[in-house]
Amino acid sequence: MFDGAFFRRWLAAAAGAVEREADRLTELDSAIGDADHGANLKRGFAAVTEVLDKELPETPGAVLVLAGRQLISTVGGASGPLYGTMLRRTGKALGEAGAVTRExxxxxxxAGVAGVAQLGGAKPxxxxxxxxxxxxxxxLGDSFAAARDAAEAGALATVPLRARKGRASYLGERSIGHQDPGATSSALLIAALAEVAAA
Structure with missing residues (x-):
């Protein structure tokens, strides 16, 4: 079972990963976006860590809802609302349980990912x-490691795709050959989850 402290550790690990990889995320975004993805997420997750340390929400759901709200209020562009919606919806789906299973x-x-699809109007x-x-x-139904591997494979699989949503879609054919920064940062978050679960 995974309690609120586990989810706080996950988001702290995610913030660390985003900080380490911020330049790479911005580099990916400079090719097909606004060149601000790394900086925006770094600022957003630093704010998440700060608010979680201050308010110490106890349940998994409360941790994720607070983190999501903080991302929405802190991060400009599309990534704040999208990541914020994912975390809030996930948190709300977990309800008020003091601890939750991986399943x-x-x-x-x-449910959180469905919220992202709904907000952005995108699909795989x-x-x-x-x-x-x-x-x-x-x-994730199988294991944390399987989720990490699936996310990393999914991010790599965006390289040959043509962007159909967001700023990258304006480039048309020129978006082909670049890894999507949002998929890359999503894979970082899932990798942080697997890392904390294995600790």
């Missing part, structure tokens, strides 16, 4: 964060 988290994450294959998140949520 319950997988079901909740599926559109070269977005969903290309990493959808397979990760499905694989």
């Amino acid at each position: 319950e988290l997988a079901a909740a994450l599926t 294959g559109d070269k977005t964060m969903l290309d990493a998140l959808v397979p990760a949520a499905e694989a």
